[in-house]
Amino acid sequence: MADEHLQRITRELLFTTFLGPSSGMDEQWILERVADHLEEHVVVPGEILFRQGDTSEHLYFMSDGRVRLRAEGHPDWVYDGRWVMGTTDMLLGRPRGRTATVETPAHLFRLRGEHWLDLMEDSFEATSGALVGSARGSVAFHGRVPPDGGFLHVGSPHETGRAPLSLETLVDRALLLYEAPLLRGAGVQPLTDLARVSTIQELAAGEALFSAGVAPGRTFLVADGEIEVSRNDPNITARFGRGSIAGGAVCLGDPDAQWSARATMSSRVLSFSNEDWFDEMEEHVDLARAAMGSLAFEREHLVDLLAAPVGEVVLY
Structure with a gap:
């Protein structure tokens, strides 16, 4: 004994x-x-x-x-x-x-x-810590894959003449949330709760969604148009369309606020605060699992991109 x-x-x-x-x-x-x-x-x-x-x-x-x-x-x-x-x-x-x-x-x-x-x-503390750590790891990998960061989930490209997406009802907003891989796989209740506290923002072409140096503390889903997310040193620029989260893991994994985002055309985004997101995760662990699974899947893609030129990558 x-x-x-x-x-x-x-x-x-x-x-x-x-x-x-x-x-x-x-x-x-x-x-x-x-x-x-x-x-x-x-x-x-x-x-x-x-x-x-x-x-x-x-x-x-x-x-x-x-x-x-x-x-x-x-x-x-x-x-x-x-x-x-x-x-x-x-x-x-x-x-x-x-x-x-x-x-x-x-x-x-x-x-x-x-x-x-x-x-x-x-233990939500352990879960949230693992999620944020995973997001930061993904963002670090994006910074190593120029010129577009190797983002896997960039949504559908803008199509001229396509009707704007309806966001009038709670169901409309919940359906858009479900399109995002970081949220897909969660139950109906947490997505409905997030839809209830979400806000709609309209942007003109060239208008900033968030700027480097100021952490937005929010997650932005593209409903219409196109959002360009970028950073300097190294220079990375990626574009996100309907159904995607602008910047993907950047929403949770950019503590130094090195990334910025702007609309390349007239656009609409649906957003919610990260605090509200974590509150829902604490109540519904499947929401956290969905996010962690999506981040892990994309990170596999990023590691393959880094390894492809030489046939392997050594991770220290």
């Missing part, structure tokens, strides 16, 4: 070291609960953690070492150092998208996916 208690305390300490400060998961009850389910492993070169097509059952928390993820027809991803593997497959409820092979001796923890998903429901 004493040995088991010592092992659990050791797992808590090691996992706390892995998480680092301000992770949102450093509350004692969370650490104790996670430690009860963590499986600690020391792995060796050549060992397969999981294979493409396997059922997604675990998350893997690397504290050191190097692991290569490979999929037919895609460039390799190489994780070096402290990383979490398997979150995208788990969030999207799909089989493993890649085969993970250990390249150097590594120390890692394994946690069953259902324990992680249960924790998301019970």
